[in-house]
Amino acid sequence: MWISFVQSLSGVEKKPDQVTIPQLLKAGFPPHLAAAWKEKSKQAPEKFLEWKKSLKGKEAALVSKVWKEQEITLYDNKQKFAGNKTLPKNKSSLSKEDNTKTKEGFDSPSEIFFGMSYQNLDVRYLPRKEKNHSSVFLGGRGKGQIWILEKRDEEFSYGVNLTYQTFRFTSGNRYKPIPHFYFAKDPNFYSQLERTGSPLPQPITLSNFFGYRLLVDTKEYELGIYHANAFSSYPGLYFVSPNKSYSGVWSGGDNKSSLYINDAWNSKDWGTHRIQSESIYNKQESVGFxxxxSESLESKFILDATVYRDSPLLYGMVSPDEVRPQIPQNLGYTRMSFKHLVGSEFLSSIEGHRYENGRSGFFPFFLSEWGNLIYRYREYNETGNYHWNEIGRAAFYEWRKEKAVVSFGFESRENGGQWEGKLAIPFGTSNLLEFSGIFREGQPKTRAWFENWTYATDFNINLNDRAEIIKLKWVSPFISLNVSYSEKENDPNPILFINFQLLQKIDL
Structure with a gap:
């Protein structure tokens, strides 16, 4: 059938808008990619080609394959574009690789992937089974289907994501149609390699989803039913918006729900704005962030604001190297700046009977193309334990260029001080090396404002009273390494956390 489909179109050039959605779906396109093709085909040829070049991984391979097989042309000069090359109309000019056929004819791109992960949490008071965790996995995907077999510690698990026309079925311990991080999270594992086109989303506990994918005006919506005992003992409903910008789950038996938001808006007059959020609503306790x-044109004015509720209920859902709270904490933080040079910060936290808040201002006293020297004045207030107020005065060297950051300095307080530093180096578009640390001296009675590694969001800040924290992160499409070391004051039991993940893909 697939051979006849290709042969029936052989030798006939087409414009992108002449390819129908059923033809794209038959060629292995997921509905959202087919919808994007149709939407972009209505725009100028240059826009369509720009969109084609922006695709990555499997989506790029699917578009390129249909492009060649359908003999797509953008212009009326009887030439067609394939990838970055301009090819003549004669099919014999195609490379042998382009004309390769499998036994079933022209097949959709497929791949086998495999890898492993290992983590060690070296803490004296934890039992051995909670310190070390390891996994190995093998999987494959093609024609819009994906499967995986895993061994997590001593347990075997599986995961499948199957699509047929407008229906989706996911089952097992890896795949789900919703992008939530907290939902049914496996407490002993997490994926640092989750990104667009990756076959490794966050590990989950046993869950099952069955849904219907609805295409409305070139946009794909999905809704259906699910059951995940780790989230709720009752089955429920789920919903996913186009591009997975919004999704939610709801279980009626215990009225438990979870909401996910990841959306952005661009305006010629008002700049770029983004919102990220994830929350779990429960009668027992609600958590989330x-x-x-917001960034103005040319990123001159920048606003960051975050509010979250952290509690023991949430832990086991996130990476175990974080200090687990004993009681819930509500925290809010806002930072406003002009080109990261002049600005102010505000923080407020409620944790049981402990209240902390503060504010700060910073400005440069030396500017150069090689970096800037920044002065920061910060007020710290604590009530509940010490009823203490103190002033921090800090000087920093800082250099920023796009996503690259170099920053280090020292803050002096009445009862001590702290060294702070951060280094972020991106390599290309998909590799990041990041180092951050804080070293506290003396006996500061208020905690440090420390930017954590993030999980479901691009930014997170927390209060930390540890005397020393060192964190190293390296992430690429195929390898991930996280190392964290911290010490408490007057405590002989430091915490060392190491997590290594490897992913290898082989195209077939």
């Missing part, structure tokens, strides 16, 4: 970021 909201993060907002």
């Amino acid at each position: 909201v993060y907002l970021k």
